Amino acid sequence: MTRMRIARPSTDLAAIERFYVDGLGLSVLYRKADDHHHLLMVGWPDAEWHLELVADPEVRPQPTDEDLLVIYLDGPVPDDLVERLVAAGGTVVPSRNPYWDTWGVTIVDPDSYRLVLCTRSWSNR
DSSP states (O other), X not given: OOOEEEEEEOSOHHHHHIIIIIITOOEEEEEEEOSSOEEEEEEOTTSSEEEEEEEXXXXXXXXXXXXXXXXXXXXXXXXXXXXXXXXXXXXXXOOSSHHHHHHEEEEEOTTSOEEEEESSOOOOX
């Protein structure tokens, strides 16, 4: 089985944890903090991927409008999920690509990366 880690820098791990854990509903899978390295891994415990967020004063997030994390919901985007993400520090924005506005909702996280909640399904099989 192949697994995936998506790694990104973060300027504020507490804010990004609120967004992805309190807002999206991911779990904290791992946390490490020492004098030089602060790391947070979040995801769904049974998923084959997780998001690694690293606070490093020498590395700043530099997202573009095309840096997307897409979650395929296979159904409508729940209004209460969008409300939780906004309450947890996200901002709903129009997508640069109109496809994502047709098939979902785009929300900018506290580090300015874009999360797309897509109504469609997806399978690599």
